[in-house]
Amino acid sequence: MSDTTIRRIEPGDADWFLAADELVWADDEAGDRQDRLQNTPTRAGFAAEQDGELAGISASWDIELAVPSGMTGSRLVPAEGLTWVGVHPDHRRRGVLSAMMRHHLRWTRDEGRSLAALKASEPGIYGRFGYGLAAQSLKAKFGRGAQFAAPSEVSDLADATRTTFRTASPDDAQRLHALMRRCAVEGACGAVVRHIDDLRRLLTDIPEQRRDRERNRLLWATRDGEDVGYALLRRTHKWDDGLPGGEIDVFMFGSTDTGARLALMRRLVDFDLMGSAINWMPLDDPLLLWSPSPRGVGSGVTDSLWLRIVDLSAAIAERGFAAPCDVRITVQDKLIEENDRVWHWVVDADGTGALEPAAGEADLSLDIVDLGAVWLGGQTLGARHAAGFVRETSEGAVAALDAALRTASQPTKAVDF
Ligand SMILES: CC(C)(COP(=O)(O)OP(=O)(O)OC[C@H]1O[C@@H](n2cnc3c(N)ncnc32)[C@H](O)[C@@H]1OP(=O)(O)O)[C@@H](O)C(=O)NCCC(=O)NCCS
Missing domain, CATH: 3.40.630.30 (Gcn5-related N-acetyltransferase (GNAT))
Structure with missing residues (x-):
C-alpha cells in the first residue's frame, strides 16, 4: 500500500x-x-x-x-x-x-x-x-390539493398559523438559524443545524449554479407573531400537454409543532402552476400519518444520515435515555481503540447515562456501527440482534438497552450537507 x-x-x-x-x-x-x-x-x-x-x-x-x-x-x-x-x-x-x-x-x-x-x-x-x-427517509410527493386528515386540534392550530412566501436572502440567516435550532429541539431528533455562516452562504444566490431552477424561496410559518416553521424550496416549471404541472422541491423543512407542519404543507400543495411538492421524511412523519397510507405518496426509501460515535462515553453523557438500565457490553471498534473494550453502562431513573470501563464477560456484544444505527431511534438493537449483528449472552440485555434507547418517533430527515 x-x-x-x-x-x-x-x-x-x-x-x-x-x-x-x-x-x-x-x-x-x-x-x-x-x-x-x-x-x-x-x-x-x-x-x-x-x-x-x-x-x-x-x-x-x-x-x-x-x-x-x-x-x-x-x-x-x-x-x-x-x-x-x-x-x-x-x-x-x-x-x-x-x-x-x-x-x-x-x-x-x-x-x-x-x-x-x-x-x-x-x-x-x-x-x-x-x-x-441512523436515519432513513421516504421521497414523498404530494399532489396539488392533497388532503391531510389531521385531528381537529392540529387543524385548528394550522388555521391559526400564517404562512408568508419570500425570496430567500443571506439576511434571513440569523432568523432561520434561530428557528432551525428551536425546531430541532422541540421536534423529533435527527435534525442537523448548519452553522450560521454556512447557512448565510447557502442563502446567497449564485445565478450560475441555479441550473434552470428559480432562486431559493422561503416559506415562513408564524403564529401570534412568533416563527413556528419554515420550508426552503425551489420550483421548476413543467407543462404536460399544455397543462401546468410544475414541481416544488423542498430541501429544508421544520416546524416547532404539528399545527405549523400542517399549515406549511397545506400551502405547499396549493401553489398556482405547480402539480406536486416533493419533501423527504421518515415513514412516521405526521404528514404521512395524516395521509391514508404512504402508497401513492412515497416513491422509495433511502439512507438519510450516517452516524459514527467517536467517543462513546461522551456521547452517552450528551444523550438522554427513556428508561433506566444496567448492562455490560463489549464494543468492537477497529478504528478508535478507546471505544474498543468491555463497558459497564448504567442509566439512572432520570434518564442520565454513564459509562465505566469494565472487565470480564459482558451481557451483550456489538460493533460501534450498531450503536450509530440505533442512536437516533432509526433502528433497534432487537432488529440488529435478529439480523445477527448484536450478540446477547444474558437474556433480556438487548431488550433492556433498547428500552433505554427508545425514542417516541423515527429521526427526522436531516438537511443535506
Ligand atoms: C468513494 C471513494 C472516495 C473511494 O476512495 P478510495 O481511495 O478508492 O477508497 P479506498 O481505496 O480507501 O477503499 C477503502 C475500502 O472501501 C471500498 N470502497 C471504495 N469505494 C467504494 C464504493 N463506492 N462502494 C463500496 N465500497 C467502496 C474499497 O473497496 C475498500 O474496501 P476494503 O477495505 O474492503 O479493501 C472514491 O472512489 C471517490 O472519490 N468516488 C467519487 C466521489 C465519492 O463518491 N465520494 C464519496 C462522497 S460521500
Whole structure:
C-alpha cells in the first residue's frame, strides 16, 4: 500500500481543490471562482498526498445534531459533518479514502466532539469505518390539493398559523438559524443545524449554479407573531400537454409543532402552476400519518444520515435515555481503540447515562456501527440482534438497552450537507 499523508488545505491549494472536485464528481461547476471558493467548508479542509502527489480531498462542516433527550424532545450537540470527500481518479482504490477516514475520526475526537455524521454518495462505503445508518427517509410527493386528515386540534392550530412566501436572502440567516435550532429541539431528533455562516452562504444566490431552477424561496410559518416553521424550496416549471404541472422541491423543512407542519404543507400543495411538492421524511412523519397510507405518496426509501460515535462515553453523557438500565457490553471498534473494550453502562431513573470501563464477560456484544444505527431511534438493537449483528449472552440485555434507547418517533430527515 502506498504511503498516504493527510494535511490541512492551504490557501495555495484552492485551484487544485476545485479542479479535483470537478474531476471526481464529473461536474464542471459554473460560476465565478471566488463564489465557488466561498461555498467550500471553512471549518476544516484536508488534502491527502500519496507518493508525493495530491490524491484526495475532504472537509468538515461545523454542525449541530439533535440527539434524543429521552423518550421525547431533543438536545443539540456539536458534531462534525464530513463532506467534499473525493479521491483523484488516478489514485482510487489505493487506500486514500481509508487514510482520510482514519484521520477524520481521530481529528473529530481530538476536537472534543463525540459524533461524526455524513450523507453518503453511495451506501456501501462508510459502514467499514464504523458509521451506522441512523436515519432513513421516504421521497414523498404530494399532489396539488392533497388532503391531510389531521385531528381537529392540529387543524385548528394550522388555521391559526400564517404562512408568508419570500425570496430567500443571506439576511434571513440569523432568523432561520434561530428557528432551525428551536425546531430541532422541540421536534423529533435527527435534525442537523448548519452553522450560521454556512447557512448565510447557502442563502446567497449564485445565478450560475441555479441550473434552470428559480432562486431559493422561503416559506415562513408564524403564529401570534412568533416563527413556528419554515420550508426552503425551489420550483421548476413543467407543462404536460399544455397543462401546468410544475414541481416544488423542498430541501429544508421544520416546524416547532404539528399545527405549523400542517399549515406549511397545506400551502405547499396549493401553489398556482405547480402539480406536486416533493419533501423527504421518515415513514412516521405526521404528514404521512395524516395521509391514508404512504402508497401513492412515497416513491422509495433511502439512507438519510450516517452516524459514527467517536467517543462513546461522551456521547452517552450528551444523550438522554427513556428508561433506566444496567448492562455490560463489549464494543468492537477497529478504528478508535478507546471505544474498543468491555463497558459497564448504567442509566439512572432520570434518564442520565454513564459509562465505566469494565472487565470480564459482558451481557451483550456489538460493533460501534450498531450503536450509530440505533442512536437516533432509526433502528433497534432487537432488529440488529435478529439480523445477527448484536450478540446477547444474558437474556433480556438487548431488550433492556433498547428500552433505554427508545425514542417516541423515527429521526427526522436531516438537511443535506
Ligand atoms: C468513494 C471513494 C472516495 C473511494 O476512495 P478510495 O481511495 O478508492 O477508497 P479506498 O481505496 O480507501 O477503499 C477503502 C475500502 O472501501 C471500498 N470502497 C471504495 N469505494 C467504494 C464504493 N463506492 N462502494 C463500496 N465500497 C467502496 C474499497 O473497496 C475498500 O474496501 P476494503 O477495505 O474492503 O479493501 C472514491 O472512489 C471517490 O472519490 N468516488 C467519487 C466521489 C465519492 O463518491 N465520494 C464519496 C462522497 S460521500
